[in-house]
Amino acid sequence: MNLADMGPLLQTALELGLFSALTVLALYLSYSMLNVCDLSTDGCFTMGACVGAVVAISGHPFLSIIAAMAVGVLSGFIVAILQTKMGVESLLAGIIVNTGWYSLNIAIMGNASLLNMNKTETVFTKLKDILAGTFISDAYRLIIALIAVTLVVIFLSLFLRTRLGLAIRATGNNPDMVKSSSINPAFTTIVGLCISNSFTALGGCLLAQSQKSVNIDIGSGMVTIALASLLIGEAVMSKGGITLRAVGAVVGAFIFRLVYTIALRFHMPAYMLKLVSSIIVIVAISGPYFRKRLPLIKRSLNLKKQGIDGEGSADA
Amino acid sequence: MLKLSHVSKTFNPGTVNAKQALCDLSLTVDDGDFITIIGANGAGKSTLFNAIAGSFITDSGQIILDDTDITLMPEHERARRIGRLFQDPMRGTAAGMTIEENLTLAAGKGGWLSHIDRRQREEFREILSRLDMGLEDRMKQPMGLLSGGQRQAVTLLMATINPPSLLLLDEHTAALDPAAADKVLKITREVVEKENLTCLMITHNMQSALELGNRTLMMDGGDIILDVSGEDRDAMTMQDLLDRFKNISGKALDNDRMLLMHEKEGGKQ
Numbered sequence: 001m002n003l004a005d006m007g008p009l010l011q012t013a014l015e016l017g018l019f020s021a022l023t024v025l026a027l028y029l030s031y032s033m034l035n036v037c038d039l040s041t042d043g044c045f046t047m048g049a050c051v052g053a054v055v056a057i058s059g060h061p062f063l064s065i066i067a068a069m070a071v072g073v074l075s076g077f078i079v080a081i082l083q084t085k086m087g088v089e090s091l092l093a094g095i096i097v098n099t100g101w102y103s104l105n106i107a108i109m110g111n112a113s114l115l116n117m118n119k120t121e122t123v124f125t126k127l128k129d130i131l132a133g134t135f136i137s138d139a140y141r142l143i144i145a146l147i148a149v150t151l152v153v154i155f156l157s158l159f160l161r162t163r164l165g166l167a168i169r170a171t172g173n174n175p176d177m178v179k180s181s182s183i184n185p186a187f188t189t190i191v192g193l194c195i196s197n198s199f200t201a202l203g204g205c206l207l208a209q210s211q212k213s214v215n216i217d218i219g220s221g222m223v224t225i226a227l228a229s230l231l232i233g234e235a236v237m238s239k240g241g242i243t244l245r246a247v248g249a250v251v252g253a254f255i256f257r258l259v260y261t262i263a264l265r266f267h268m269p270a271y272m273l274k275l276v277s278s279i280i281v282i283v284a285i286s287g288p289y290f291r292k293r294l295p296l297i298k299r300s301l302n303l304k305k306q307g308i309d310g311e312g313s314a315d316a
Numbered sequence: 317m318l319k320l321s322h323v324s325k326t327f328n329p330g331t332v333n334a335k336q337a338l339c340d341l342s343l344t345v346d347d348g349d350f351i352t353i354i355g356a357n358g359a360g361k362s363t364l365f366n367a368i369a370g371s372f373i374t375d376s377g378q379i380i381l382d383d384t385d386i387t388l389m390p391e392h393e394r395a396r397r398i399g400r401l402f403q404d405p406m407r408g409t410a411a412g413m414t415i416e417e418n419l420t421l422a423a424g425k426g427g428w429l430s431h432i433d434r435r436q437r438e439e440f441r442e443i444l445s446r447l448d449m450g451l452e453d454r455m456k457q458p459m460g461l462l463s464g465g466q467r468q469a470v471t472l473l474m475a476t477i478n479p480p481s482l483l484l485l486d487e488h489t490a491a492l493d494p495a496a497a498d499k500v501l502k503i504t505r506e507v508v509e510k511e512n513l514t515c516l517m518i519t520h521n522m523q524s525a526l527e528l529g530n531r532t533l534m535m536d537g538g539d540i541i542l543d544v545s546g547e548d549r550d551a552m553t554m555q556d557l558l559d560r561f562k563n564i565s566g567k568a569l570d571n572d573r574m575l576l577m578h579e580k581e582g583g584k585q
Contacts, residue, residue: 164428166417173410179392180400180408180475181421 011142013261017254018145019210022203023226024233025152028249029196031230033160034189035172036083039094041200041226043101044075045219048201049208050108053115056209061122065205072201075101076193084186105216113216122209141210148206149250152199157243159195168192221274228277229253231284256280318345318482318514323367323377325538337363338374339538345482350508350515350529354522354557360538361518365484368516370394382481399475401468401488408471411460415451415470416440418459422474443473447503465496469503476507483508485517501528522554532557536565 023045030038048068055064075097082093109115127140136143159165170178171188178185200222208214233252237244260273290297325338337360345351355361367374370391379387386394401408409418419440420432437455444452447469451462459467468488475483485504489497501524508515519525525532532549534542534557541564544552 159429161431162429163420163424163426163431166413166421169413169417170410170421173412174407176407177410177418178421180395182392182395182424183421184390184392 009261009265010258011139013258014254015141015145015210016261017229017257018142018149018250019203019207020222020226020229020257021145021149021250021253022152022206023200023222024229024249024253025149025156025246026196026199026203027223027226027230028233028246029156029168029192029199031227032234032245032249033169033172034192034196036090036189036193037094038076038079038193038196039091039223040075040079040097040101040197041094041223042219042221043098043105044072044197044200045204045222046105046214046216047075047101047108047219048072048204049214049218050105050115050204051201052205053117053120053208053214054108054110056122057115057117057120059121061120061126064209065123065202068201068205069198072198073194075201076195076197077190079197080190080193084189102216109214109216115214117209117212117214120209120212122212124210144210145206148202152202153243153246153250156246160242164188164191221277224274224281225256225277226253228280228284229256231281232256235284317347317380317382318343318368319378319380320344320368321378321380323374323379325363325367325372325374329375337538338367341377341539343533343540345514345516347514348512349531350513351517351531351533352525352529353516353518353533353535354520354525355535359535361535362486363538364535365400365486365516365518368394368482369398369400369484397481398484399480399482400484401471401475401486403487403490405464405468405471405491408474409459409467412458414456414458415444415462416455418470419444419474419477422477424478443477444470446506447473463496465492465500468492468496468500472500472503472507476511476513479511479513481514483513483515485515487518487520490520522557526552526554526557534561534564536561541565 023041027038027041030036048071051071052064052068055067060067079093079097082088082096083090088096106113123144124140127144128137131137131140131143160169167178167181167183168188168191170181170183171185171192175185178188204219204222208218229252230249231252232255233248233250234245236251236255237248240248256277260276263272263276264270320341320343323338323341324336326334326336328334339360341360341364353361353364366372368379370386370389370393373388377387378385381394381397386397410421416432416437420436423436423439425436426433440455441452444455447466449466449469451466451470454461459470462470472488488504489500492500504517505528507513515529517528519528526549530549531543531545532552533540542560
């Protein structure tokens with residue numbers, strides 16, 4: 001690989017990283033702040049893409065983005081109601097919604113599992129027309145992704161410092177304390193998931209419009225990919241304020257895509273993306289767990305070395 | 317005024333593990349009362365607090381606080397009038413958030429979208445300085461960096477930042493080292509006196525049960541078996557308390573920590 005290859009490579013990684021950063025920021029809110037693992041992410045991402053595509057195809061490029069975010073809010077609201085008001089386990093609520101949305105998404109696309117937007121006017125084609133002939137004519141995707149991510153980061157860093165934002169963070173931290181502050185944790189969970197899912201749907205909408213097509217599998221595995229990016233980001237920026245950690249989430253998304261793009265150059269098959277993301281999540285979550293158990297494991301190995309059976313103490 | 321009438325609660329009803337934790341309990345607490353509560357393990361002291369604070373809804377009976385029937389009111393709504401501290405100093409605060417963020421949530425002032433402003437910060441500085449722990453200069457540090465005693469002291473501030481109609485203290489100094497426990501108890505006394513709070517305090521320390529407050533309750537088997545105040549209480553010693561318990565319940569007080577405390581204090585004398 002020579003240096004001339006690096007430019008486009010970086011740009012691709014940056015673009016894809018920024019598009020997925022929207023979902024990563026959604027998980028930053030739901031997973032890191034609210035402490036809810038929102039498994040409806042995949043379905044919500046696809047739904048944002050489908051709704052965005054359908055509205056754009058009907059001739060409303062700007063409305064398509066608002067519609068996608070609105071449907072994200074709705075999706076988040078349903079997941080949140082299931083887990084706070086209807087007694088459905090949080091993880092199960094996400095899985096159920098995901099499954100249901102699969103049918104709905106096909107219905108939204110008009111009984112199709114694939115929609116083409118080759119001749120559709122979107123924010124991307126609009127900006128491409130504006131930039132045509134300038135030296136940054138290639139960067140229209142990058143610019144839109146950058147604007148969207150910047151707006152979301154600014155929103156989050158302001159919002160998470162408001163009283164409502166603090167209440168959402170406290171809900172993930174200590175729900176008892178939220179209750180004793182006369183705030184209903186169900187309310188903060190609902191608001192948090194509505195907002196986070198609007199970002200997820202926005203991510204789906206923009207990705208679909210930038211690649212001019214949407215298929216029913218566009219969101220599959222998204223939650224793991226985003227989680228991997230988020231955990232990379234937290235490793236990069238573990239200490240720091242709310243804003244810095246949000247930026248860390250974006251950086252994590254970029255690093256994830258960069259590594260992936262480089263791996264593709266070295267002939268890793270494209271279908272390995274999801275396995276890689278799974279492994280990253282496993283390592284990032286199990287790593288600290290094993291680090292904590294390390295002294296225990298060492299002791300039991302030492303005991304074994306001395307000829308004493310250390311099996312029992314390792315399990316204790 | 318807090319009024320519980322004929323409150324009952326059974327856990328796991330209809331199973332072999334069924335346990336009647338509160339048995340037809342009635343209690344009237346006057347405004348400004350500072351009541352200490354003692355009792356054996358499993359007597360229902362914490363269960364009583366859970367019932368008042370709304371951690372569960374009672375099976376029967378009625379709970380009235382300041383002319384409002386709160387029997388069926390959800391926990392977070394009751395929290396507007398009821399402040400509560402637990403034995404575990406970690407339970408009352410959010411460890412990952414800063415001191416001032418914790419206080420902001422407890423204060424609950426301003427709109428949902430308001431940020432912490434300078435005036436509010438000044439206010440927090442002022443009340444934190446009253447603790448005399450130097451916390452007013454650490455307002456931007458995460459709560460998790462504080463010691464147990466410091467966290468419990470801040471929790472006490474949070475519970476009383478908007479003076480509640482009722483303050484529930486559930487052995488809130490039991491998990492602290494003796495010095496920190498004394499300090500938190502002293503702050504508790506000051507806050508309660510300053511705001512003239514109505515307060516219920518569970519304790520395993522019979523000495524402070526008799527010294528603090530103006531009334532002492534003893535619980536056993538989910539009900540109040542002894543209720544002393546006034547001169548009767550002033551004349552009471554720890555031994556009297558133990559004897560009274562034995563006479564009424566027909567058994568010795570089997571709270572290990574309480575007895576240890578008694579022996580320790582007795583040895584000192």
